[in-house]
Amino acid sequence: MSFDHNKIEAKWRKKWRESGLYKVDLKGAKKPFYNLMMFPYPSAEGLHVGNMYAFTGADFYGRFQAMRGQEVFEPIGLDGFGIHSENYAIKIGAHPSQQAKVSQKRFYDQLSRIGNRFSWEQRLETYDPEYYKWTQWLFIKMFEKGLAVRKKSMVNWCPSCKTVLADEQVEGGVCERCKTPTVRKETYQWFFKITDYADRLLGNIDKIDWPQKIKTAQRNWIGRKEGINITYEIKGSKKTVTCFTTTPVNFGATFIVIAPEHVLVKESKNKKIQEYVTKALKKTEQQRQMEGKEKTGVFTGLYAVNHVTKKEIPIWVADFVLKDVGTGAVQGCPGHDLRDFEFAKKFGLPITRVVVGPDGDRNEITRKEQVIQSGTSGKMVNSDFLNGMEFSKAMQKTMDYFEERGWGERVISFHLRDWLISRQRYWGPPIPMIFCDKCEWQPVPEKDLPVELPFVKDYQPLGEGKAPLEKAPKEWLEVKCPNCGGKARRETDVSDTFLDSSWYFLRYPSIKSNKDSLPGTGKTVLREKLPWDQEVTRRWLPVNAYIGGAEHAVLHLLYSRFVWMCLRDWGYLPKSLGDEPFPFLYSHGLLIKDGAKMSKSRGNVVIPDEYMEKFGTDALRMYLMFIGPYDQGGDFQDTGMMGMRKFLDRVWRLVIAIQDTPGVKNSATPGVSEVGRFRHQTVKRVTQAMENLRYNVGIAALMEYVNFLEFHLRLLTPGVKNSSTPGVVVEAVETLVLLLAPMAPFISEEMWQMLRKSEARSTKFESVHQQAWPTFDEEKARADKVEVVVQVNGKLRARLSLGRDEAQDKEQVFKAAKSEAAVKRYLENKKPVKEIFVKGKLVNLVVR
């Protein structure tokens, strides 16, 4: 006997929608719980099972919270404005604005079937002008506060995407999206000065409840380092060169290396140097890294003077020194840095030892194995005032020494760089800036927002740093200067996709809260000057639970934190909301297929639709969460899913059975019994599992419970002695349905209504999802009889079944233990040495 999941799902989907079950009172909620999941970027095949995995886990949590009395707001939307969606449109030869409509429909159709308690009233799409109007507003605020700046800088350029990229979007020298090696390019671009917030972004990490993994990734990315900038005078010149360092190895510094982009190099007229620099700059980042093992470089002909050794040291140019790290110049200490060592070896530069490592080697350094690098313990040598000091402790003294003499100053260096916002692409929000020859860059006045993206038929990226919007109609491009009214021109770059998603969670609760329709026009007007309603925001933010993938560890999650801090500092968000948008973040693992990551190229992408059709959405949801711990992901297999469907069938039969069994119905004599105890135990286990998002163990607990109830119900037939009353069984099955409700929302609703109907309690629709989560009593969950384990010398020899109180009594337990035949055997001719007793659990007899 089975159930017709398609029929049941359709029925309840309709009923829930009609009754407004998942509507939330955004303005009046007393116990608001903002349950947020990272929104997807829609593409080709629509929703794949990986998306569903993420959403299902988040929904288990949301539904659980709802049954615990929280008013849960679980919104959904689409992040479809950006390179990803544009590239897909190019691939299939469509226009992104058209493709967006197609993808949107497909995605929302699928999303409405996965059983999540979405608040459909508040959905948003980042390409909706109503939304990106405010993305542009955010840009303008950044500009007004001096955090959006246009500056000439060496940036990453993707030759395939034909746009510049933020550092976070380049992974190992290749473009995050298309995997093309990126090159360095010096151009004018818009940046957000996220570095101004580096200290806070780093410091707050200690205060948030996030996975260790993500916190570490952010810490590393921000990369705070304390060190000193040492300024060297250049011999025979008024110029200087400043090197950043974090290690106390100045006595071993025998040369200086500057990056190819360094100012000193630009000024050089030397042909050989210029040749080298030109070649170095043309390399892709990947080439530069790959060739890194083989050092290259050119001597500049210049010398600096080492402050402490007083020796003249040569200045070289080499591409292993990066312009953006520290000052773009380093003091080379070949004895204690592997890169410097390789460089010195290749070009015959002197090597001095200033640290003796744990191996005690004091000889001249000639092999790379002898190079003692920072992080290793060691003692300073050949270093005058530092001699004998521990390597790791000598830096403070070195910095004091240099600062006292005016040779350098302490600095804090960050790995984090400013967020490059502009993209030379089409599908994104136009950057709302206007350039006037007289007044320079002026923001578009707020009343003129949004700057709508004009239709450009031939929207493909142009390359050469030119944006497709250069081809926009003249009426769009040429505007009056907002300041002087003179001739001016719009910015043609659009903003980064990650700007769209950096604030979307602020918008959700306020959709439909702060706008009214203009009668007859269908257009909306905003009542407020902000993208959100302050009252609603105060009620719903920060986000209570944010659930998503770990791939956004240093992208979206860092940008969002930054934007939140800015908005709060400027007073657009109430101070009382705290310094962080996501105090609790949970990152789920990756769902794989046949041991490999799902990807189009492998052809192993699983589309959930057919599984929902065949086994039911409930079975798929539960199977996904049963595969393994939610934070670790798992391998998707068809056989396991069949097992889950069978489990639901068994639950179904159980509900049918208690209605058919005589004497079970309408009896309500609750009492302590084996069934009652098991019920309390199960509620406890499932509750704890749900609280900690340990869904796989929660489901396992339910399975055990069902096994037990089936067994028990079989005993509950006339003439067979049993330990419980029928009423207890009814209660036990009702509890089962309640515990199952967040996991399998459709079938649980169907079963709940069956149980209610049979009891004729109410004619009004009361969803199972509105019921209170069952509670448990620690005392009632405890068993009467406990098993006490008997060990001899730590090895298990016997098990005793004792009464609860009896097992607490040391004397009684030992008496029982020693009379066990299996134990006696080991005590003969042996001398007892020690007796260990763990109350109610275990004894250990130590003999010799």
Add this chain to the structure above:
RNA sequence: GCCGUGGUGGCGGAACCGGUAGACGCUCGAGACUUAAAAUCUCGUGGGAGUAUAUCCCGUGUGGGUUCGAGUCCCACCCUCGGCACCA
């Protein structure tokens, strides 16, 4: 290289504070029901010795250690996955 995960049967995975390793599920095997199949139900399923549901030995990546007792704690190492990376 650095940082962070994780390593448990044929497989996915359980195991609270150091106290019964392998819950739950899949797979597989045997049986019941059936004309038959499917479905369902029952039993078994870490390895080894053993006629045995007797009993014993070995078992949580490897090698040491702490402890009456270690999957769990400590030290060293190996491997997987993820992040960062010529970061000065």
